[in-house]
Amino acid sequence: MTAVDAAVRLDTPAPTPELIDVVAGHRRRRSLWARIPRPVRRMVSPVLILAVWAIGSSTELLNPDLFPSPAHVAGTAWRLLNDGQLAVHVGASATRVITGSVLGILIGVLLAVLAGLTRTGEDLLDWTMQILKAVPNFALTPLLIIWMGIGEGPKIVLITMGVAIAIYINTYSGIRGVDQQLVEMAQTLEARRSTLITQVILPGAMPNFLIGLRLGLSSAWLSLIFAEMINTTEGIGYLMSRAQTNLQFDVSLLVIVIYAIAGLLSYSLVLVLERLLLSWRNGFDGFEGRA
Template sequence: MTTSTSTERPGAAAVTATAAVPGHPGAPGGARSGAAAARRLRGTGGRWRRAVTPLAILAGWEAASRAGVLPPTKLTAPSQVLETGWRLAADGSLGQHVLESLTRAGIGLGIGAALGLALGALAGLSRLGDDLIDPPLQMARMLPHLALVPLLIIWIGIGESVKVTLVALGAFFPIYLNTYAGIRDIDQRLVEAARSCGLSALDRLRHVVLPGSLPSIFIGLRLAFGAGWLSLVVGEQVNAERGIGFMIMEARDFSQTDIVVLGLVIYALLGLASDLILRSVERRALAWRRGLTAT
């Protein structure tokens, strides 16, 4: 009678059983899920670390104000700015100013973004469009658009149009330039490969040109939002009756430093919020892209 001998190493069954556990490093895809969990953990810690510097600045600012190093007539303490903001929010005036500024910024950014995307795509995709559109726009972008305020007042008056136009001008050029550059930076071999695979011109735009240019377009959008808010600061100081810029100018006339600082903080928070929204949309739209991760 023949006796069968087992060649299985001690503990091999346990190893096999452990490897079958989902998420374990030994399981199929376990190492990948473990690495993803580690990245999420590092990302959470990184987000908290990003708040350290702003909080430290606020703490130092508050301490310097309370110690008398920063006089309130020059720079109001953060606690006083917060108290003033609460008071203005309670009486409803702050909400009206913020809503007016958001409306102007939204209209101006929408117009600037639409024109920038359209003309950038036309110049980037068409040789004729490049010859006719790009040269005058390259010359025009060298002009500081905020220096055009006197001329814009002569052309379109001092009403809402000049404020929206300034925001649109500030947003237009970053989007145009990055759309144009994003299209022109696409590898020609990818387009030729798509053509050889039988893709139509519309399909090549959809599957090659658009994904390839999206990273550059998102950079342009983020720059455009920053330039748009900067333009709004100047625009709301021209014959405005409401808006954050008007609130700042009125407070300056009465030496209300706390309201001036409050307006600047609101501008900064609105700019930060718009940038965070764009970054969130960018992560979703470009989920296929794998970039360098900081260590």
């Protein structure tokens, strides 16, 4: 520090404790929006959508015959629930999604580990998975029916493929994106290969795996739409198809709401896993609103 800097510092009056407290208190003061619990804040957008929907229906800005009101759709849901139809269709779809997702996760992780850890695995697997990624699921539907019939097999395979590809692409990228310096440091410490994989590489790829899981679960519900077009009499996809044939717009909107809720639950599951598995990561969490 130069003499000039020292003189400036001596001539500049130090802030009083009162001033420090006032400034700190102002910085800590949060806006009214920031004081609302985050779960409540997250519900604002869905509630606004329902409100606009209800207002549009009540004022007849939306044709009630083509766009039934939320109350009408809720009444349809209650009727189908009492009849037992809704539970049957939702249960059948959930079973398919869970089965296909579990198989897809296992297959996707296994292939990603094989391709990511070894060059031989990469040479044998990566191009094939990239090709499958470019092929739409619905394009395989006729072939799967010919090869496997019209039972549950084609439906599970479509969902499994959608999930496995998303898991593979992101997990493989995560494995190959691990910092090489961390690997070299572990090798310098003479860590075993198994320790290197379980303590360095796989934890480093975990964020990408969770991204793949988020995309994979979304793909599972999208694949379900095509899967349940394969000669089925149970499932929310069948419920949607039947509603479109019979011009039951209330049932069609109900199915859309069910898909939305299922997607939200899948997203929430991934968020919980991120908090459990990535508790060590101190990432940016966004700015907090202040007054």
